[in-house]
Amino acid sequence: MAHRKKNRNVAIVGIGQTRYSSHREDVNQPEMIQEAVRLALKDAGISIADVDCVVHGNMELFEMIHQPDLWHMLGTGAYGKNAFRITTGGTTGTTIVAAGDNLVASGLYDVAMIIGFEKLQEGHTTGGITNMADPLWFRNLMTGALTGTTASATIKEFGEERAKRAAMMMRVIMDKHAGLNPNAHRSFGLDFGQIPDLMENSPKLVGELRLIHMCSQSDGACVLILADEEKAKKISRKPVWIRDHITVHREESFNVFGDEPVEMTHHFAARHLFERNRITKPLEYFDVFEMYDPSAWWGLDWLREFFLLEGDEHLKLVENKEIMIGGKIPLNPSGGVIASNPIGATALVRVAEAALQIRGDAGAHQIPKPVKHALASGFGGTIWTVLFILEKELTGWGERK
C-alpha cells in the first residue's frame, strides 16, 4: 500500500480519564465529560483557550440524544471553536484520534481535543447494539454483540481443554491487570487457581462464550489533546508521537460462517500498517499492546491476527504469561475492554493507555521496561479494525536491532 509523507508530525500532549464505573448518577452527561476535559487540560498544562478544535465521538442511539455534541458543548468547552463529531460504532474512540491526527497534520488546526464518552446506564446497551442490525431481517434473529463462533473455532483447532484453559488464562491475566488500574471499572480479584472452576461454572452466554469472558458495560469519559510538532514540543516534556494509523472495515453481512478461510480485518490492517512502516517483526518491535478485546476468546484469537503469528504461538504467549505486565509483550496493562467498556470512549482509552505507558505515567500498571513503541487497536461495527502506532521519539522508527 503506497503511503505519502505525513504533512507534519502530531503528538499526544494531554490525557484525561474519569474512573470507569457502572453508574455515574451524580453527574449528567456534559458534567461527566467536563471531568475528563479538565483532567486532560491539567495534564497538558494548557487552558481551553489554547484548543482550536474539538472532536467528539458518540453514537446517538445509546443514550438517545440526537446530535449529542450540541448539548455536550456545555462540558466539552467547544464554544466558539471548530467542532466535529465523527462516529463509527465501537471503533469511534480510535476513529476520533485518527480524525484528530488528520485534522492537526493537515495544518488546519494546531491543537485538537479528542473526546470520547459513554453513559451506558442511561440507555439500553444491548438494545442499542441489536438495533444495529438490518431492520428488515437481521434484527429479528440477532444475538446482540455475542457470538461463540471464535470459541468453537479455537476449540476445533487446539482441542477443548487447551483452548478453554488459554481463554480463561487470558481472562485472569486481564483481571490482574485491571486490579492495578485505579480507573478500571471491574476487577474481581481472580486467581489462576480458579481457572478450572471458572471454566466449568461460569454461566454460558452463547456456545462456549461465558459470562466471565465478556466485557463490561461502563460509564466514563476519556479525553486526549493532540498538537502539531512545534506546539507539542513547547507544551509537553513527554509528547507521544502518532506515527501512523489504518482503518479497515468489512461489509455488513459477515460472510465468514462457512468453510472458506477469510482474512480478518485485524490481520489485513496489521499486515498493511506494518508493511508500509517497514516493521517486519511486530512481536519484537512493540513494547506494549493495548488491544480492544471485547471478550477473552477474541483477545486470545486476535493476538495471532495482530502480530501475524502462526500455529499456536499466540496460545503459548498466554500460557507462558508473556502477555503479563512483566512479560515479553504486555497486553492491556490497563485491564483492557473486559475490565472497562464505555463504548464511545473505549477505543480512545486504548490509545490513552498506550500513551501513558510510553510516558512512564501509568502508575501501578506501568510496564517495568522502557516503552518506546506502542500498538493500540479499536474494534467495532461489523468487524471493523483501527490500528495505531505510537512512538516515544521522532527518530529511530523502524526495526529494533
Add this chain to the structure above:
Amino acid sequence: MGKRVAICALAQIKNEPDIWYRRFQGMVFECVQAILKQTGVTFDLDKGIRNVVTCSDDVFDARTISDSALTDVVGAHYRGEEKVTQDGLNGLGYAMACILSGHDDLILLAGHCKESQSESRRMCTNLAFDPFYCRPLGLDFLNASALQARAYVTQSGLTEEHLARIVVRSRKNAVRNPYARENKVVTEKEVMNSPMLADPIRELHYYPVTDWAVAMLLCCEERAKEFTDKPVWITGFANCMDNYFLGDKDLTSNFALRKAAQKAFRMAGVKDPRKELGLVELNDAAAYQLPLWAEGIGLAEEGKGGRWIEAGGLEKYQVNLSGGMLNGNPMILGGLARAAEAILQLRGEAGERQVNGVRKALAHGTTGAAGQHHAVMILGK
C-alpha cells in the same frame, strides 16, 4: 499551506419528498457508481480510494451505526470509512483535512438521509435537546427557529412580504434545477396565507420533508488531473460551535457564523466577500434565515436584513440559485447541497442557473437548533 484539495466529481440523485421505493443503500449506490463512471477511479490499494467519509444520521435512519449498512455500497470493504454526523459540509471539510494531512490521496464522500422514514421529523429533532429541561418543554428545531425568527424579524424589520418574496424566489429558482425537489410554484399571497407552524414561521416558510443522497470525490492537488479536467478547489473551510441553551445566546448575533466565515475567508484570502464571491449558497431551513445568514457572512449589514432583501441583495450576490435548503434538502445534507450547487456553477455545468464567469463561491451548512453550529466553505476554480 500551499497544497490544495480538489473536488473532482459530483453525483447526486434528485431530492424527493418520499423515496419509499428504495432503501438508502440503493440511493447511495447510484451516486457512487456515477462517480466511478465519471472519473474511472478504482479502489486499488496503491492508486485508488482507501478511505471513505460518509455523512448520515442514526436517528433519521433509526438504526445504530447505520453506515455499517453502506460499507459495501461505498466500496469500503477492507478499506477505511469514517462517518461525520453533523451537516455534510463538515464531512467535506474533514475529507479535505484527510488529504492535506498526507494520510490519503483520495477521499470518496457519500451522504444520505431519508427524512420521510420516521413519522415525525420534529420528534427526531426534539431528541437533540437535553432530556431534563429543553426536551420535556417540547423544544425542537422548528420552534427553536421560531424563537430566533421572532427576535430577528423584530430587529431587522423583516416583513411578511419579504419572507414571501424569499419563498417565491426559492421555488422559481428550483424549477431551473433538475435535482431540486419538485414543489409547487407559489405566489406571494399564498405564502402569506399559508398556515402558521410556529409563529412567525408559516408552513411555506419552512423547508419540506426531503430524501436525498449525494457523493463526491476529493483528490490531492498532484493527482487531480487523473480524474477530471475541471477540478474545483477548496480554498477555505471552518466551522464554529455556539452555545447550547437558547437563552445563553444572542439569537440574532450570528456569533458562530461570523467566526466560521471569518476564518474561512482568511484561509481563502478573501478580503471583501461582497466583491469577491461570485456565488453564495446559504443553508436556509427557514425563510428568515436567508437574510440572517447573509448578515453573518457580511453580505448584508447587521440588523438590516429586511432592507437588504428589498434592495435586491439576493439577486445582486447570486444567492441560492439552487433554490436553497428552503426548497427542500434533508437537514443533515443541507450544506452538501449548497456545495453541490457551487461545484456545478464553478464547473460551468449549472444549465439554466449558470452564472457566467463565476470563479469563487461560498457554501454554508448548519447543524443544530437555530444555527448552533455553522460551517463555511470557500470553493474556487
Add this chain to the structure above:
Amino acid sequence: MSAYFGVKVEDIFATMPERFRPEGAEGISASYGYNIHGEGKWKLTVKDGKMKIGKADDLSGCATVTTTDGETFVGINLGKVDAMKAFSSGKFKVEGDFGALAKTAKMFRKYIPPQKEMSTREYILDMFATLEKRFQPKKAEGLDVTVGYDIGGEDGGKWTAVIRKGECLLKEGILGTPTVTLKVQSAADWVALMLGKIDALSLLSAGKAAITGEAPLALKLGEIFAPYVPPGEKAKEPEQELIVLRKTISVNQRFATGPVMGKFLNGLKEKKILANQCPQCKRLQLPPREVCAVCRVEATQWVEVGPKGHLAVNEIVYYASPDPLTGETRETPYGSIHVLLDGCKGNETFTHLLRPDQIFKVKETWQEEKGSRLRPVWAERRTGSIHDIKFFELDE
C-alpha cells in the same frame, strides 16, 4: 438453619409474601425453583398477579432453577455479596430461561433485616457507656460538679459523673454527695426518657423520679450531654436527592425494502429462497445486497437456492438480547444457525433459527463431514418477512 450476616435463608423466603409487588408480576405466569445447598429447596409460583412460596422437593417444571449456597444467597439479597461476581464465577447458577429470572427482581421489595430490639439492660449499659463521649465541654465551661445517677430496678445501676476542668469522668456507684442526684425508680423509665419516649416532667409528677441537690444543674444536663442515639442509627444528614428521569422514546418508522430486499422477501412469501449473484466473482449473497462488496459492482443476477441445506454453524444462545422494537426476549436457550443451502458454497451461508427442541441434536459441518441436513419450516401465513420461515429443522 444457619444465619449469614445475621439473617437466615428461610427469612428471605418467609418474607416474600409481604415484600411482593403485584405490579412487577403483571402478565407473568411461571414458577421459579431455588436450590440452596444445605438449606433446602423452595418453589416460587407467580400467576395472575399473585404469588405462592413454599418448600418443595420437586423443582421440575420451573422456568428457572437457581442453585447456590446459603451465604451467597443471603449475601446477594442483603447487597453484601456482589451479584455479578458471584454469577460470573459460577457461585450462583441459573438453569433455564435467564430472562425470566431477571424479571423476578421487580416482583419483590428489597429484604431489610428487622432492627434488633435491645433489652432495657442493654440500653442502660449502652447509655452510660456512651456518656463520656456525649459530654460537650463547651457547654460545661467553668463547671466543677458531680452528677449522681440512681437507677432502680433489676436492670438499673448507680453511677456518678465527675465534671471538672472541661472533662467528664464516669465512675461506678454514688460518690459522696453529688451536686445533684437523679433518682429513677425503674430502669425502663430511664430508657424511655433517654429515647425521648417520655418527658422528665411526667416522671417527676408521677413520683417515678426525683431530683435531690442543685435542681438547676439537672436542667442543664440536656445541654451538657449530646442526645443519646441508639447503635445502628446514623445521625441523619440531609442528602441531596438525585433525580433520575425515566423515559421510553418511541418514534414510528416506515422502512423501505427497495427492489433488492423486496424481491427476496416476496420470494419468501412463495416459499422460495433467492440469492443474488455477483456477475464478476459469481459469489452468492444471502440475503441479497445491491452490490458485491469484494468486486464493487452491482449484483444483478438472481439464483434460487435451497430450500434445504447443511448446517455450517450452530450457536446455542443462553442469554437473549431484547428486541429493540418490542422489548421482548426470545426464550432461551435457542439456536442461531448458519446454513449452507443447496447451490451455495464456501461462506455463502444463510442465517436463521433452529427448531428449539433440536438445538442439541444437530451437528455442525466441522463435526460431521457435511453438517446435519436441514429443511425450512414455513409459516402458514406468509407476509414477506424473514419470519415466513419459522425455523429450520432436521430433514429426517
